[in-house]
């Protein structure tokens with residue numbers, strides 16, 4: 001059976017998939033698109049085999065999952081596509097209502113860590129579909145990720161505050177952050193070692209291919225996305241797609257804080273597939 005591979009339907013992942021199309025590997029895998037929370041569920045329910053997932057979900061399932069080395073979606077400071085948009089300054093959000101996009105798992109917990117550890121506040125949080133207008137009808141602030149958040153970076157709605165969670169994390173800890181990791185079930189990897197290694201290698205190659213011509217990736221994307229090529233190129237260069245020691249240290253600090261606040265049961269070991 002062809003490997004079933006997930007694809008986050010945000011622009012942030014384009015550099016990871018762009019090279020796949022160019023190298024015709026798409027013929028050999030079934031590519032399934034979804035939001036991060038949809039893909040998280042698919043990997044857990046075994047309807048996908050290899051998949052980008054929210055980094056917090058790896059911590060919740062690390063005994064069943066492994067990670068692909070060298071690729072992730074992270075940032076060192078501002079990420080520009082994960083925002084808390086608020087009617088009030090962040091310091092004034094204690095006891096207020098925050099709508100959290102139901103497409104996110106990592107950033108939901110990241111926001112709670114930043115509010116508790118950074119500002120000493122515990123607002124009332126609830127999940128909502130990612131529609132800023134509807135969210136702010138019911139809440140004082142809204143968490144958005146992916147393309148709807150990138151839209152905020154493009155043009156902050158007048159009269160609202162916007163806080164970039166990558167920047168807030170860097171301010172709190174001085175560290176990088178990893179939002180998504182490529183994961184695979186250990187059982188699938190054990191039963192299909194050659195296929196898994198090949199898919200992992202192809203993704204790493206696809207990323208290198210895109211990095212070498214990021215201006216072209218941005219130019220192509222600008223033909224169908226509501227952003228200019230220059231804006232997208234800057235975005236792709238702001239995001240970090242590597243998974244080096246600095247990213248791992250940031251991710252482990254995130255897990256440590258998430259565990260201290262009870263959002264995960266334990267701090268996972270970072271287990272990587274050998275490719």
Ligand SMILES: C=C(O[C@@H]1C=C(C(=O)O)C=C[C@H]1O)C(=O)O
Pocket residue numbers: 008010012036053054055073074079081082103104105106107108145146147179180
């Ligand atoms: C950088 C981003 O990170 C995303 C945030 C995620 C989460 O909060 O669970 C999951 C996958 C990432 O694509 C983004 O949304 O743009």
